[in-house]
Amino acid sequence: MSAHHLADLVTEAQRVAVIGLAKNTGKTRTLVALLAELHRRDRTVGLTSVGRDGEATDVVDPRITKPRIPLPPGGLVATAEPLLRAAGLPYEVVSRTGYSTPLGRTMIARLPAGGAVEVAGPSSNRGTAEVTAAMREHGADIVLVDGAINRRAASSPAVADLVLLATGAALHTEFAQVVEQTVAAAEVFALPCSGDPAVYSAAATAAGSVAITGSGAVVPVDRALTLGGAGADLSRLLAGPDGAQHVVLSGALCESFAEEIRRAARGRKVSLVVTDSSKVFLAQRTSDWYRRQNVSIEVQKPTVLAAVSVNPVAPFSHRFDSVALRTELSARLPGLYFCDLGPHVD
Template sequence: MQLLDLIKNKHRTISVVGMAKNSGKTVTLNELIDEAMDNNLRLGITSIGRDGEKQDIVTFTEKPLIYINQGTIIATAEELFKACEANLEILEITDYNTSLGRVVIARGVSPGYVQIAGPCTNKDIKTVTDKMLSHGADIAIVDGALDRLSSASPSITEATILATGAVISRDMNKVIEKTAHQVNLFNIDEVHDEELKTIAREALKDKKIAIIDDEYGVKVINIKTALGCGKEIARELRKNSRYVIISGSLVTKTLKDIVTSNKLFRNVTFIIKDATKIFVDYRDWMYFERIGVKLKVMEKINILAVTINPYSPLGYYFSPQEFLDKMKKILNPLPVLDIMMNEVY
């Protein structure tokens, strides 16, 4: 079984996101490039950060290079376009600016190494991804940036692959725990009530915080963000309150302020756009679940697989087989892949 088996004929846009730097994201991307070549599929590739450089500009550690095949389409910044070793044909110069210049969409005339850095905003990434498809890509891949899972959002890509590894912690069990937590967030239930979805979409579109009662009455709270405003939200909860629509991010402090300020939180379900907006660690999440906090998303993230990297650039590593076996057991039935071992479960 290959990673591409989970994608081809099912999804046209996917993201590869890492739990942290050096978690194996670029190795995963290179595996997809190799598999696409074997299957005569043309990829489009861009990044929400920067990838393909020989040395990480933050940690100064060596990084895997990105080697594309002839016909591969990339979207990258002008300065990195000039640094690409592959011969490239410019298809379009977009109006999207980055710190490295405008984003250029190009096709590989010959195989070679490339560096990629696409637009900085989700909206622009989505547009550039669509452009690569219109220029002939069979599948478009968005390479995620450090600690930014936003490219996994269903509004950007149809599905995602999560890369994780030993770099997260010297304790294998902690790596597995944090990875499983992220997967669980991706799998939070969607809202299915159509009337509620209509109300929630409007609130999210207008970037509002709103409370919905048991008869679908709407009360908009006069605050611009939930950050730092948990107590204000709690003060507006009533016995007939059933849902709290939160635009933007949901963080630990907001939830803690709500649950410690008003016991009526147990009557409501918090609704956010998707799991990329949740910033609550595993321990706090378990606490919130235990006391009865309920959460749903408007759009569930479609996670296809998890790839693992048992080696850390800090010099320590896990037993590859033990790491794979334990991760497989915890995440079952989600496929888990150690690309260097070339095994998938």
């Protein structure tokens, strides 16, 4: 699969997030390849980042040369004003936003001649959604949002219509662990939507997190309970024939809360419902593991994961066989597209 096929996958989308599972897994290379292919198709592209990307060398390991991000001529970018000036490229300011980054205020500009630019946009869902909408209003056919697994705002359906995931050898020194961690991440993006209308009704009217009991009663859940460390209170919430069947969270789902719900439920079925997959933070167990313990993690709004790019090389460390890695991932995640957009630098 090539950048040509990636562009085919995103052709109907207006907003696409490119998410890296770790540093140096090929996210920027994926972004650059997609930018070039969209330009060949005469698509006007907008670009922003939930964080920072496009620097010449890695900020952690300066030995690692990073791919520059060449915005095509006529493209739009939402980035910090000092970074845009430092690029030394001609640009036309179309909007100065109210969002600031550690590198300066975010502005939206058009680059008539294109060129390489560092990108640092708003870090919040709201800010990213607003600048992507603004770039669309100013003529972008499609907006690419650069993100990372620790900058989850980029993958929210409020920000992106679909997601491209970048994984690779930099994730772990063991082949099997790269596969397992990639599969776990993909499973979170593919979390099922809740099938109970009561969940959506409660979420639309509640001021915070709530529990829905077996009889349909909606009970407020104190925010402190959702942060972990309140096992006894959760046991009471879930106890008895009219115990909670759904817990609808207004914020993030942390692993400590999921684990306490599992213990308190004592084998009873219960669902934990979040707004979307960007609100789920699991590190020790997978969503599939919790499902097998009768704790179903569900979403109100689905995330569309369209493809996974694979970088088989960890810089200055190790490499895996690209075909073997893609074959194994394809077997574990049927229906997804996989590609290697190398060459990669050892």
